Amino acid sequence: MGSGSSPPWPVQIFMFAVVMLCLIAVVVAQLPGKWEVLVSNAGIASMHTAVTRFNTVVLLDRTDIGPSRKMLPKGHCRYDPGDAVLKRDCYAHSVVLDLQTNEIRPLMILTDTWCSSGQFLLDGTLLQTGGDVDGIKKIRKFEPCEAGGTCNWVELRDVELVNGRWYATNQILQDGSVIIVGGRGANTVEYYPPRKGGAIPFQFLTEVEDNQMDNLYPYVHLLPNGHLFIFANNRAVLYDHQTNKVIRDYPPLDGGPRNYPSAGSSMMLALSGDFSTAVIVVCGGAQYGAFIQRNTDSPAHGSCGRIVATAENPTWEMEDMPFGRIMGDMVMLPTGDALIINGAQAGTQGFELASDPCLYPVLYRPDQPVGLRFMTLNPGTVPRLYHSTANLLPDGRVLIAGSNPHYFYKFKAEFPTELRIEAFSPEYLSADRANLRPGIESIPETVRYGEGFNVLVSVPLPVVGILEVNLGSAPFATHSFSQGQRLVKLTVTPSVPEGRGRYTIKCTAPPNGAVAPPGYYMAFVVNQGVPSVARWIHLVP
Structure with a gap:
């Protein structure tokens, strides 16, 4: 080859690929946001996560998952003759994280919390309801304490749920009581503390139930007018919980079902001004039929619907995220912007049912016009699929935990059970600010x-x-x-x-x-x- 000749085509292609990879790396490095691993082994894959007023974090998995990677204190074991895996179970299935030291303390939980629901009460106690098998009617409480304390789960013996609640949703109300909505085979609502009448039929959940059960984990938002915006499948109603009546039907949302197992997400935007206006956003979701057909490659929806729930004639305003996403978590940030994080770009919710993890978080800026609301952020490296969570921390970071896309803990797989806990720092925490x-x-x-x-x-x-x-x-x-x-x-x-x-x-x-x-x-x-x-x-x- 002469001094003025070009390299052979294979070499040119290789050089081009190297240059492109370098450019991509530079672009990714310049995207906003920072990732860090807080805990390399939490012991459990957190399916449910909540931050307490003592700056600790409660993490929960199910109890019949087999051995976790965290032992209970010596002499503490759970005995369950109905557990097919471990009848004498000395492993933790709930832990508490100290945010100051990143240390993990095991907690004892007695009955199965698989796909249960929860909410903090007015005194700061975490109310936790339902689950599966022996936990389906259970009510549990965790009264948080200072880091290093001995607080633990307490299962109530004098009261239980009227209906079994598996895949239900909880929402604290204006009087401090909690409404518990739906669940598999439970198209009713009930309350804690219990109200007269027990479980009350909720016809709306029956109407929107389909073969995929897309009425599970309904999206429930307490509006500033005191009524509840309840969304299931692709429909929503305005519900008066004091009279147990539906007082308004909202227009259906385009794009198919959004609730479990179709795996979209929802949030209510920040309340401000005279607090008379509430805006609800519903984003993402699986293609209809992906769950029934166990289709792991079906592309996720990227559409978002936004509605002024308190308007006289509300309609859905549609827009698209930068990525199709299922199992994304929507976290309201202290600024009023929101973080959309975790999930996958194909498949549906459930064990072994998703592919193509969506590693890119997205910032949603609600005050911008349509087309300018989404900003792509610095991608993570850990896939967060089924049973992952995201929670705002008091220091402004977002805690990321969980991901167990398998029926049991499985560490040799394309997407292994994930025990690492990470924190994502939005751009507002960058050094230049x-x-x-x-x-x-x-x-x-x-x-x-x-x-x-x-x-x-x-x-x-x-x-x-x-x-x-x-x-x-x-x-x-x-x-x-x-x-x-x-x-x-x-x-x-x-x-x-x-x-x-x-x-x-x-x-x-x-x-x-x-x-x-x-x-x-x-x-x-x-x-x-x-x-x-x-x-x-x-x-x-």
């Missing part, structure tokens, strides 16, 4: 509805614009839906300089329990899109 990050110096521990109160903050750089004070709930995340998730942007006055980089913000607490049900919230101060580390605040009547 550190000078904007506020710190909360003081805030009341308890506030009452409608009460005015002050928040003292410090900010490295002079404040430009309004400092927001936003309350984020601690939801129960499972199966691509965060039960009880909401963000409330408080009414505030412009911050008052106090000298030395300190500012006082005058705030008004939410007006009532329909806007923000009673309980513990993460209170964030947000400066130019950058949130503080949250302080927990107790909102009471």
Whole structure:
């Protein structure tokens, strides 16, 4: 080959491929967001995850999964003659994570929590309901404690669910009680504490049930008018839980079923202003029939529907995500933006039923016009498929856990059981925004509805614009839906300089329990899109 000749075609193709791979690597490295592994072995694959007011995280799997990778304390075992795998089970199926040390403590859970539901009560206790087999009617409580404490699960003996609840949804109401909606073979609602009448038939769930059972894990949102927006299959209703009546049917959502096992997700956007408007978003989902046919290659939907649930004549506004996605988790961030993370681009929900993991998180910016709302973020490296979760942490990161796409724990597979716990840091936590990050110096521990109160903050750089004070709930995340998730942007006055980089913000607490049900919230101060580390605040009547 002469000095002026070109390399042979195979060499040119190879060189071109190398250049393209380098360009792709550079582009990915420049995408916003940062990943880190917090725990290399949590012992269990978390199917259900919730963050407590003590900055600990409760993680739950099912009990009949076989041996986990975390032993219970010596002398503690679960005896279950109906368990086909381990009748004497000395392995943990629930753990608590200390966010300060990233240490794991095993918890004892007695009955099966497979595909159960949960919600924090007004006193900060985690209520956990239903499951499968011996757990299907069980009610459990976890009263959280300081990290290093000995708090554990307690199964109630004096009360149980009226109907078995497998794949149900819980939502705390304005009076602090909890409604439990649906479940496989349970087209009813009931309440905790129990109400007279027990389980009440809910005809809507019967109407939308199909061969795929797409009425499971219905999307339930408490609207600021006190009614419930309940979505199942591709339909939604406005439900008056006080009279147990449907008072409105919403238009069907295009694109087929979205609930389990079709594996879409849903959230209510941040409440603000006079709190009279509530907007619901439903995104993603499997092709209809993929679950029945066990089709792992069927492309996922990329469509999202958005509806003003409180409008006089509501209609769905449609848009498309950058990726088709099933089993994606939608996490409301302290800013009012949302993170869509986890899941796959093909298949459906269930064991061994998904392929092509969607490693790219997406930021959803609701205040932008259609076509500009989605931003693709830095991809992870760990596939998060069936039974994975995502939860907002008080420091603004998002905790990612779970993924067990197999009937039992299986570590030699294309998509192995995942015991690692990760954290994703949105762009607002990047080093170049550190000078904007506020710190909360003081805030009341308890506030009452409608009460005015002050928040003292410090900010490295002079404040430009309004400092927001936003309350984020601690939801129960499972199966691509965060039960009880909401963000409330408080009414505030412009911050008052106090000298030395300190500012006082005058705030008004939410007006009532329909806007923000009673309980513990993460209170964030947000400066130019950058949130503080949250302080927990107790909102009471």
